[in-house]
Every structure is written in structure tokens, then in C-alpha cells.
Amino acid sequence: MAKKIAAGNWKMNGTSASLSELETLTKSHSTCDCAIVICPPAPLLFRAANLTQDSAINIGAQDCHTDQSGAFTGDVAAHMIADTGASYVIVGHSERREAYAERNRDVRNKAEAARDAGLTAIVCLGESLEDREADNTLDIIGGQLAGSVPNGATADTVVIAYEPIWAIGTGKVPTLDQIIQVHDFIRGELCARFGTETGNQISLLYGGSVKASNAAEIFKAKNVDGALVGGASLQASDFSPIIDALNTA
Numbered sequence: 283m284a285k286k287i288a289a290g291n292w293k294m295n296g297t298s299a300s301l302s303e304l305e306t307l308t309k310s311h312s313t314c315d316c317a318i319v320i321c322p323p324a325p326l327l328f329r330a331a332n333l334t335q336d337s338a339i340n341i342g343a344q345d346c347h348t349d350q351s352g353a354f355t356g357d358v359a360a361h362m363i364a365d366t367g368a369s370y371v372i373v374g375h376s377e378r379r380e381a382y383a384e385r386n387r388d389v390r391n392k393a394e395a396a397r398d399a400g401l402t403a404i405v406c407l408g409e410s411l412e413d414r415e416a417d418n419t420l421d422i423i424g425g426q427l428a429g430s431v432p433n434g435a436t437a438d439t440v441v442i443a444y445e446p447i448w449a450i451g452t453g454k455v456p457t458l459d460q461i462i463q464v465h466d467f468i469r470g471e472l473c474a475r476f477g478t479e480t481g482n483q484i485s486l487l488y489g490g491s492v493k494a495s496n497a498a499e500i501f502k503a504k505n506v507d508g509a510l511v512g513g514a515s516l517q518a519s520d521f522s523p524i525i526d527a528l529n530t531a
């Protein structure tokens with residue numbers, strides 16, 4: 283059985299004042315059947331990790347570099363993220379694939395760097411609207427999965443997030459059948475590549491316009507082990523009911 287995970291991606295939102303949202307979450311979810319992960323902007327990682335130490339909340343970064351050190355101005359290495367006390371890192375988010383031309387090979391290298399630093403990589407996959415309309419969704423997802431996930435992946439080193447690009451921040455959500463089709467496909471590919479035991483243990487998250495009002499419905503789907511939430515993770519009052527929906531799913 284895969285671990286259930288409620289993950290929040292704050293993207294480029296939040297300052298030290300936002301740590302109060304984390305404090306609220308820590309208090310309202312002192313115990314939890316699922317893993318809760320909050321990924322704030324890099325400058326908040328250290329304080330966020332300190333604040334949530336010994337709580338049910340885990341902290342993650344939103345990206346890492348492939349190398350350990352060097353002349354990469356502005357970049358952050360995976361072991362530096364681990365050094366803040368964070369335990370997860372998102373890699374290959376569609377916003378980075380697009381804005382920074384990250385290819386599958388880059389994403390895989392980042393996921394390997396994360397693994398080597400002791401972090402769990404949340405590897406993001408997702409098709410564009412154009413891909414979906416051309417009926418290429420499974421081809422695209424299959425290619426991203428094969429190219430972005432390192433060999434020897436385990437449930438401790440990799441989590442997969444399926445985020446259709448057209449559903450991110452748009453309020454548009456795929457039908458349950460569309461989510462199920464892609465998640466079943468990903469599960470099958472993982473089992474074929476890593477064996478049934480490991481393939482079934484790797485958590486598969488859905489992301490794209492998840493809100494308190496639709497979370498319970500999405501979590502009903504087989505092979506949906508949780509969510510990667512953007513906008514609705516910024517306020518504890520919006521994210522808490524999503525965590526509760528996952529807990530009771």
C-alpha cells in the first residue's frame with residue numbers, strides 16, 4: 283500500500299508572516315494518518331523546518347540543482363535543502379519544465395541528487411491541453427515517467443505527482459475517469475519497471491485545482507494516494523479540510 287500524502291506547493295508565495303499558517307496546521311494536525319508536506323519558497327525552508335520539528339508536518343523545497351556545489355549562481359543543492367531540515371523536494375514541475383526548459387533528463391538528474399541527499403523527490407508529470415486534445419496524454423505521461431524517474435526508485439526516494447498543465451490554477455479539473463485512467467496507467471508502468479511490490483508502494487498524487495470542495499471526490503479514485511495542492515495550500519483554513527478528506531478517504 284502506498285502512503286497517503288497531502289502536499290502543498292506554495293510556489294513563489296509567502297514571507298516569514300506566512301509561517302503562522304504552518305503553526306496553525308501543526309496545531310490542528312498534531313497526529314495524522316497521512317503524511318503532510320508543505321513546500322514553501324527556499325528562504326523559508328530553515329525556519330519552516332524548525333517550526334514543524336517533531337510535528338506531523340514535513341517540509342519540502344520546490345526545486346534543487348543536479349550538482350552538489352559549484353558556480354551555479356542562484357541555485358540550491360539537494361544536500362543544502364536536507365541541511366535545513368527539509369525532507370522532500372519537488373522536481374520537474376511543469377512551471378519549471380516550461381520556464382527553464384527542464385527536460386526529462388534534467389528532472390531525473392535532480393531526482394537522483396535528491397535521493398543522494400536523503401530527500402524524497404516529488405516528480406511531476408503532466409500533459410498540455412494540446413496533448414490531451416490530440417489524444418496523446420498517455421504517450422506524454424509514459425515518456426515523462428520513463429525519462430524523469432531514476433532507476434532503482436523506491437517509495438522512500440520517489441513520489442509521483444500527476445498534474446495536467448491545463449488544470450493548474452485554472453479551476454478546471456479532469457473528470458474522475460480521466461484521473462483514474464492516468465493514475466492506473468502510471469501504476470502499471472511503475473509495477474512493470476520496478477516490480478509489483480515497489481510499484482504499488484510509490485505514492486501517486488493528483489495535482490491541479492484541488493480544493494476542499496472537490497478533494498473528497500478525487501480521493502475516492504483508486505491509485506490516487508493524495509494531492510499536490512497549489513493555491514489551496516497557502517491558507518491553513520483551505521488546506522486543513524483537504525488533509526481531513528484524505529485522512530477519511
Ligand SMILES: O=C(CO)COP(=O)(O)O
Pocket residue numbers: 291375445449450451452453489490491492510511512513514
Ligand atoms: O501546480 C500545482 C501544485 O504543484 C497545482 O496548483 P493549483 O492547486 O493552484 O491548481
